[in-house]
Amino acid sequence: MNAIANRQALCEALLRQAREDRDIVLLASDSRGSASMAPFVKELPEQFVETGIAEQNIVGIAAGLAHSGKKPWVTSPACFLSMRAIEQVKVDVAYSATNVKLVGISGGVSYGALGMSHHSLQDIAVTRAIPGLAIILPADRHETRRMTEALTQYEGGVYVRIGRNPVADCYDAEADLDDQPFVIGKAVTMREGGDLTLIAAGETVRVALNAAKRLRAEGVGCRVLNMHTIKPLDTEAIVKAAEETGRIITLEEHSIHGGLGAAVAEVVVQHRPVPMHIIGIPDEPAITGNTSEVFEHYGISAAHVCGVALKLLGRE
Numbered sequence: 644m645n646a647i648a649n650r651q652a653l654c655e656a657l658l659r660q661a662r663e664d665r666d667i668v669l670l671a672s673d674s675r676g677s678a679s680m681a682p683f684v685k686e687l688p689e690q691f692v693e694t695g696i697a698e699q700n701i702v703g704i705a706a707g708l709a710h711s712g713k714k715p716w717v718t719s720p721a722c723f724l725s726m727r728a729i730e731q732v733k734v735d736v737a738y739s740a741t742n743v744k745l746v747g748i749s750g751g752v753s754y755g756a757l758g759m760s761h762h763s764l765q766d767i768a769v770t771r772a773i774p775g776l777a778i779i780l781p782a783d784r785h786e787t788r789r790m791t792e793a794l795t796q797y798e799g800g801v802y803v804r805i806g807r808n809p810v811a812d813c814y815d816a817e818a819d820l821d822d823q824p825f826v827i828g829k830a831v832t833m834r835e836g837g838d839l840t841l842i843a844a845g846e847t848v849r850v851a852l853n854a855a856k857r858l859r860a861e862g863v864g865c866r867v868l869n870m871h872t873i874k875p876l877d878t879e880a881i882v883k884a885a886e887e888t889g890r891i892i893t894l895e896e897h898s899i900h901g902g903l904g905a906a907v908a909e910v911v912v913q914h915r916p917v918p919m920h921i922i923g924i925p926d927e928p929a930i931t932g933n934t935s936e937v938f939e940h941y942g943i944s945a946a947h948v949c950g951v952a953l954k955l956l957g958r959e
Contacts, residue, residue: 650806670693677807702724717746747803767897783814833869838863841854841867851867865952892955898926904923922943
């Protein structure tokens with residue numbers, strides 16, 4: 644089992660980049676520990692800004708640094724960064740076209756036991772509606788590292804959401820990404836199949852891969868798309884999947900309203916309508932518990948996905 648959380652992989656990759664590029668600046672809102680950024684702060688303290696618990700201020704400060712030629716990366720709990728500071732994200736980052744990377748740490752239900760105040764299950768819906776802001780959810784440590792490398796070369800505002808705990812690898816090794824490099828706005832085909840398509844992002848990619856394996860044992864060829872970039876969305880990959888497999892299931896650690904499923908449905912209904920099912924958190928305060936418990940409760944599991952898939956295929 645992988646023991647490296649995506650936040651740790653982010654720190655390692657960002658630190659490597661920051662050693663070479665002194666314009667990269669890390670900002671934290673009393674969250675350097677939660678973000679696993681202590682190694683960065685220890686080695687490059689002159690490239691670090693601590694704002695304390697002040698999410699609105701940290702976004703404004705980052706925007707100011709970007710206007711001064713710096714390349715700021717903000718790390719703050721996703722539940723607060725995407726809600727309390729959303730006006731600053733909209734105006735200071737997106738509308739002002741500043742080169743700020745916003746990393747929402749402990750996203751989704753990572754703070755499971757702390758309940759709705761600390762869950763971030765609306766962040767994709769909110770940020771997706773803001774013009775000029777890219778949205779990315781890396782699947783595992785390997786993809787997180789490659790994403791970080793890509794974003795240090797990307798000019799513009801980005802909202803990244805990562806979880807708190809280690810997740811099982813989706814790629815066998817970093818070398819696997821040499822054949823499928825991280826490209827912002829381009830989905831990765833993790834498995835081929837012609838009977839239906841599973842589309843997932845972030846930590847649900849692993850669930851989709853597990854479900855595809857189960858379905859293969861049932862004689863079902865299941866395509867798996869890792870939609871790591873929710874905005875800009877890979878419309879071409881979605882339309883192709885609809886045309887070639889005829890059925891789509893989306894999985895997300897987010898409300899079923901306004902997230903990945905909604906984004907995919909908007910494409911499907913306008914370009915190639917096919918039967919589709921959205922798996923995520925229903926319109927209610929999510930239960931408390933660890934990530935596995937919450938996922939299981941709401942059917943974000945390989946077993947439940949298989950059941951939904953077989954129903955779509957008329958093989959209940």
